Amino acid sequence: MIELVPSDAEAIDRGEPSLELRHLHRFFGRLKAVDDVSFKAWPGQVMGFIGPNGAGKTTSMRVMATLDTPTAGDAFICGYSVVDDPDKVRRYLGFMPDSFGKYANMNVVEYLDFFARAYGLKDAERRDAIEHVLVFTELRKLADKSIDSLSKGMSQRLGLGRCLIHDPQVMILDEPAAGLDPRARVELRELIRLLATEMNKTVLISSHILTELGEICDSAAIIEAGQILAYGTIDEIQRQQISVDADSTGRRALHVRLASVDNLEAATSSLEKWLLEQPMVKDVQCSIGHAMFDIEGDDTEQQQLLQNLMAVGHPIIEFHGKTQSLEDAFMNITKGITQ
Amino acid sequence: MSSGETFLHLTDYVTDRLNPILVKETRQALKSRQFIITFMLLLTVAWLISVFGVVLNGPAIEFGAAGRMFFAWYVGVLGFATLFVVPFGAFRSMLNERDYNTYELLSISTLSPRQIVTGKLLSALAQVLIYYSAIAPFIAFTSLLQGFDLPLVVLILSLGLLWSLFVSTVAIMLSTLANSRQWQALTTIGMIALLLWQMVTAFAFGGIAISESIPFDNDEFWWGLGSMLVGMGGYLLLAQQIAVSRLTFESGNRSSGIRIISTVQFWLTWVGILAYGGWYGVSNIEGDAVFAFAISASIHWGIAGLIFSTESEHISRRVRRGIPQSQFLRLLYAPWLPGGRRGLLLLTLHLAALIVIGRWSSWPQWIGNHVMQLPVWESWVGDATTALALYVFIYVGFGSAVGRLGQAITPEFRPAHSRVLTILLVPLTMVAPYVPGMFSYRYQVRSGSYYWVTNPFSTLRRISSSNRGWSGSSPEEAQVYLFILGIAAAIVLLVNLRALIAGVSDVLDWPSAANSESAASDTEGTNAVVPG
Numbered sequence: 001m002i003e004l005v006p007s008d009a010e011a012i013d014r015g016e017p018s019l020e021l022r023h024l025h026r027f028f029g030r031l032k033a034v035d036d037v038s039f040k041a042w043p044g045q046v047m048g049f050i051g052p053n054g055a056g057k058t059t060s061m062r063v064m065a066t067l068d069t070p071t072a073g074d075a076f077i078c079g080y081s082v083v084d085d086p087d088k089v090r091r092y093l094g095f096m097p098d099s100f101g102k103y104a105n106m107n108v109v110e111y112l113d114f115f116a117r118a119y120g121l122k123d124a125e126r127r128d129a130i131e132h133v134l135v136f137t138e139l140r141k142l143a144d145k146s147i148d149s150l151s152k153g154m155s156q157r158l159g160l161g162r163c164l165i166h167d168p169q170v171m172i173l174d175e176p177a178a179g180l181d182p183r184a185r186v187e188l189r190e191l192i193r194l195l196a197t198e199m200n201k202t203v204l205i206s207s208h209i210l211t212e213l214g215e216i217c218d219s220a221a222i223i224e225a226g227q228i229l230a231y232g233t234i235d236e237i238q239r240q241q242i243s244v245d246a247d248s249t250g251r252r253a254l255h256v257r258l259a260s261v262d263n264l265e266a267a268t269s270s271l272e273k274w275l276l277e278q279p280m281v282k283d284v285q286c287s288i289g290h291a292m293f294d295i296e297g298d299d300t301e302q303q304q305l306l307q308n309l310m311a312v313g314h315p316i317i318e319f320h321g322k323t324q325s326l327e328d329a330f331m332n333i334t335k336g337i338t339q
Numbered sequence: 340m341s342s343g344e345t346f347l348h349l350t351d352y353v354t355d356r357l358n359p360i361l362v363k364e365t366r367q368a369l370k371s372r373q374f375i376i377t378f379m380l381l382l383t384v385a386w387l388i389s390v391f392g393v394v395l396n397g398p399a400i401e402f403g404a405a406g407r408m409f410f411a412w413y414v415g416v417l418g419f420a421t422l423f424v425v426p427f428g429a430f431r432s433m434l435n436e437r438d439y440n441t442y443e444l445l446s447i448s449t450l451s452p453r454q455i456v457t458g459k460l461l462s463a464l465a466q467v468l469i470y471y472s473a474i475a476p477f478i479a480f481t482s483l484l485q486g487f488d489l490p491l492v493v494l495i496l497s498l499g500l501l502w503s504l505f506v507s508t509v510a511i512m513l514s515t516l517a518n519s520r521q522w523q524a525l526t527t528i529g530m531i532a533l534l535l536w537q538m539v540t541a542f543a544f545g546g547i548a549i550s551e552s553i554p555f556d557n558d559e560f561w562w563g564l565g566s567m568l569v570g571m572g573g574y575l576l577l578a579q580q581i582a583v584s585r586l587t588f589e590s591g592n593r594s595s596g597i598r599i600i601s602t603v604q605f606w607l608t609w610v611g612i613l614a615y616g617g618w619y620g621v622s623n624i625e626g627d628a629v630f631a632f633a634i635s636a637s638i639h640w641g642i643a644g645l646i647f648s649t650e651s652e653h654i655s656r657r658v659r660r661g662i663p664q665s666q667f668l669r670l671l672y673a674p675w676l677p678g679g680r681r682g683l684l685l686l687t688l689h690l691a692a693l694i695v696i697g698r699w700s701s702w703p704q705w706i707g708n709h710v711m712q713l714p715v716w717e718s719w720v721g722d723a724t725t726a727l728a729l730y731v732f733i734y735v736g737f738g739s740a741v742g743r744l745g746q747a748i749t750p751e752f753r754p755a756h757s758r759v760l761t762i763l764l765v766p767l768t769m770v771a772p773y774v775p776g777m778f779s780y781r782y783q784v785r786s787g788s789y790y791w792v793t794n795p796f797s798t799l800r801r802i803s804s805s806n807r808g809w810s811g812s813s814p815e816e817a818q819v820y821l822f823i824l825g826i827a828a829a830i831v832l833l834v835n836l837r838a839l840i841a842g843v844s845d846v847l848d849w850p851s852a853a854n855s856e857s858a859a860s861d862t863e864g865t866n867a868v869v870p871g
Contacts, residue, residue, distance in 0.1 A: 029751060065447055069589040083590045084657050090449050101441035103363070105370035110363075117359035118448035123351070162444070 016079060018043050018092075018202040019064070019170050023073035026059050026226075033059040035226035036073070041204060041219070043169065046196045048217035048234075049206040050330055056226040057206045058098065061174050064204070065095035077170050091119075094163030098175040100155045102147055108158060109134075109143045112165055119166035133161040137191065153184030160191060171195060173205045177212060185209070189216050214326035224334045238329050239321070251282065251294040252302065256309070257318035258289045271314050278305065359450065360458020364432065365465050374466070377424050381416055381470060385477045388412045404486025411549045413477050414495060415542060420470045421503040422538045426510040429463040430530050433514035434523055452586035456511060456579055463507040467500060491553055495545060501568070505575050506537055512578040515585035562615060569611060573604040590655035594647065594677035598685055601643045602675070605636055605689060609696060626720040629700045633724040636693050640686055641731045645761055647682025648739040649754040652746075654678060659849050666847055673846040679754070680842030683739045683835055690728040697724025722802045722817045729824040730795045734761055736831035743838060768793040787816075792823050 017040035026034040034056040041047045051057050062068040064075045066086035075082045078092040103111060112133055116126040134140045137157040142150065150158060156176055163171055173192070177185045193216050195201045207213050213220065220237055222230040230237050261267050265288055272286040275293055280301050284293040295302055306319055354362050368374045388409070396405055436442035445455060478496075481487050510530060517526040554560045577600045584593040612632055654677060662676065663669055674685035701721030738761030745752030771793045776783030791797040798820050805816040 065443075066588060067443055067447060083655065084660070086588050086590065087449065087451075090447055093447070095443075095447050097440065097443055099440045101444045102439055103367065103441060104435075104439075105367045106363075110366060114359060114363040115444070115448065117355070117362060118445065118450050120449050122355045126355070127351075166449075 015042070017041060017076075018078050019047075019204060020076040021060065021064070021073070022076070024060060024063060024070050024075055025072040026056075026063055026068065027071045032226045034063070034070070037221075037223065037226070037228050038073075039221045039228060039231050041170075041202045043202050044196050044200045045219060046192060046203045046205065046217045048213040048220035048326075049204055049223065050210065050213060050220055050326075051206075051223035052334060052336065055223045057223060058174055060223070061095070061172050061204070061206065064172055065093060065097075066090060067095075091166070092169045094166070094168035094171040096159050096163045096171070096173045096176055098178060100159050102155075104148065105146075107144050107146050108139055108150070111147050111158065112161060115162050116165050121166065129165050129167070133164050136164065136194075137161040151184075152179050153181065153187070156180060156184070156188060157191070160188070164195075168201070170202045171204070173203065175206055175208070177207055177209055185212065192216055210327040210330055211325070220326070222330060222333050229333045230329070234326060237333075238326065251296055252321060253292065253294055254302070255318070255320055256291045256293075256316055258291075259315040259317045260289070261315045264289050267315055271309075274309075274312060274314070278308075280305070358454060358458040358461055360455060361461040361465065364458065364462035368428075368462065368466055373424070373428065377420055378469070378473060381420050381473055384416050385413055385474055388416070389477060389480060400484065402485060404484075406481045406484035406487035407491075407549055408486075409481045409484060410478065410487070410492060410495075411546065413474055413481070414499065414545060414549070417470060417474045418499065418538060418542060418545070421467045421499060422506060422541055423534050425463050425466050425470070425503060426506040426534055427530065428466065429459055429507040430510035430514045430527075432459055432462075433511055434517070434527070437518075437523075446586065446588075452583045455586060456515075456582045459511050460504070460508055460579070463511075464504060467503050471496070471500070490555055491549065494553065495548060499541075499545070501571065502541060505571050505578075506534065508575050508578045508582075510534070512582040512585075515582045558618075562618070566611060569607065573600070573607065576600050577604065590657045592658045592661065592677060594650060594682070595675050597643070598647060598675045598682075601639065602685070602689070605639065605692075608632060608636070626700070629697065629720050630723055633693060633697055633720070633727050636689075637727040637731050640689055640693075641735065644682065644686030644689075644731065644735045645738055645758055648679050648686055648735055649742040649757045649761075650677055650679045650682055651754060652678050652680060654845075654849075662846065662849065669846050669849075670843065673843045676846060678842060678845070679739055679742060680838040681846070683736065684839050684842050686735055687732065687832075687839065690732050693728045694725050697721045697728070700724075719803050719805075719817070722821060723799055725821055726798055726802055726824055727795070729821075729828045730798075732828050733824070733831050734765060736828075736835050737761060737764060739838070740831070740834050769796070770794075772797070789819060789823060792820055798824070 019041040021038050021040075024034055024037040025032070037056070037060055039047075049057050049061070059068065060075075063070050063082060064077065066082050066089050069083060074084075077089045080088040080092070082089050103114075106114075109130060112130045113126070116129050121129050134143055137160060139154065139157055139161060142154060147155070147158065160173075160176065163173075176192070177188055180188060189212060192203055192205065196203050196218075205213065205217065214234055217234055219233045220231070221228055222237070256271070258264060258267055258271065268286055268288050268291070271291055272284060275281045275284045275291060280296045282294045282296060284291065286292075295305060309316055309319070392405070392409055392412070393400060396403065399405070436445060446452075450458075478492065481492075482489075513526055513530055517523040577597065580596045580600050584597055587593045609632065612628060615628075658677060663672055674681055674688060698721045701718045738757050741760055742752070742754060742757030745756060772788075772791050787801070791801070802817040802820055
């Protein structure tokens, strides 16, 4: 198992986490749907929960949402245990399942009104909450429309609005973008971003669309076969994955960019020649203004190489390790195990 | 503020204080096709009855007792809506919550399971009242006719309302029992059959009540009516509690409420019998009445006891937090706390009470006729009640022991398995005496043989006959049957004794709520929550 220990996420003092899983287990007979899962999330954080189908994402989310009980371990929402205090947890939690729960013969306002009442909101507080949600989700114009006739995108907005009606601190969204067209997806993404940035909510979101998660999440947990394979900020996961690759091959890929000097072609050629002379440098590939190569060694060798490059006088303006997308990291970390 | 706005604010204020499910379901129902069709049908049919009734009766309507006839027809129309459509709607309403994925949204809201069930029930009641208000003008019309009997009308309509509420509660309870699609389909078919059967039965009773004159001045009538209402109320509460328990979160207490209601029902019935005896003088309690109580109590505790005694033994921290601090109170409360061992203890205590009641009822002949006269002087009641209680204990005790053994062998062994095994054991033991005769006539177990002891019906018949000297049986025969059953019950008790003691000592040994909290935080992350 690849163990990525987050640094930024836990090192920075953010106070108490609003969402925490401690050694969560959920077994169905012999099937270990969730096997010793632990992570934390803080207010204002959008955390991606990533994994292939059957990895244990929805099971974990159902436990966090007090729809299921763990076989062992616990989950805490704003400090309350989902096992011991599910009724308190529910006050601080908004859960959007992967399917939109529809009621027949009901319009948008009545739907929100019912859930506002179900969360104990009364009088002006209830009316204000409904109005706020209608404005936030931009459903004001559709307030009197039957929920049966809403498009998928509008239904997802209404689902999000339902989650928000009691102003929870933590929101758990299970595949909210599934089945949405590109415009609806972008709009939903913006709404989710606002939840964290403007409303300081903790958002845990699962999705298969990793490029999107990469754009809205500041941290992620990658789960497969019920176990967390990687957990940390998106940058950490991407960078550390490269480090892991380097550790396993003994090489690390680097990229160098040259400044736009007068004779860039000559400068590139000079750089290529110099690199080929270095014993720890392998597989040099150059294009005008760029050079990509592998270096054998650790941080010390990398630092030494950079110093030498500068000392020789190459007009370098960028020197960094090869970046990879969240999708690349996911593909590298997961093994395609199904259970 | 205009009067319209004032009205809206007032409506808002009132509905804010109502059950949210009631508000939602009433809104939905008023827009639903099913409600509109039923409502219009009810009005149309009632109107047709009025028109055709008047036309067909002709001038006879002036002097004949047409009031009752018209009332019977209106009640019939009303009955279809309130005894079939409304309960079935309540049943479907709960199932729809699962089918349309809204149940999860409800359960993660701050609504309690009791609020959900009560809301469903109240919305059924609201619909019933709307149907009542629709039929009211037609019933008012019958008051203009000869034969109109106001007490009868009030009684029938009140009983109809209560019965509809009872059936709706049972429907909601049944809808919470079926989780899988297959079970839901099966339960729906069963529900339709049950609703049709109860509706036809209610119509039959209603028809008799309307056609005959009701003896309002007879005490027996009121005793009968009161008993029926108390019984119905008890089972309504039980059905509601079962539904609530089914919806309660897994780490919550799903059992104590049902246990308490079952206990109250048992003692309330016995107190009712004693009160009846007290009203008429104790000698008026007949042996049959006590034995009828024993049979109903045995069935009641047989079913409830089997469920309680095969429950998972795991008690969550959440439940533990709610137990009393004092050791004495814990000891008293232990049989009503969740867990199979404590369930068996509760059953054992009540079966022991049932035996005492049966014995006490037949006291004079049990120890001699010189003893003061007590309610019942038919000794067979004591013997038969004892036998019934012992049978229930043997069967359920077996199920409980099998459940614990199965759990010890594999965690895959679920409470449902031991329940099914116990239920299968009953017919197996009943047919056991027939088995040798299936191989050869020579091995046939003869009537009167003690081998028949495995068949409860045969035993009860023999005990009843032997005490009364029927069928050539002797009084000693009953004692032999009781002896055999006593030995079997003692073995079952011995097998379960450690579990019974552990059930109580567990409760006494639990740390207090404060300690439990700290213990929980000390061992955080390692708490095992084993779903039942």
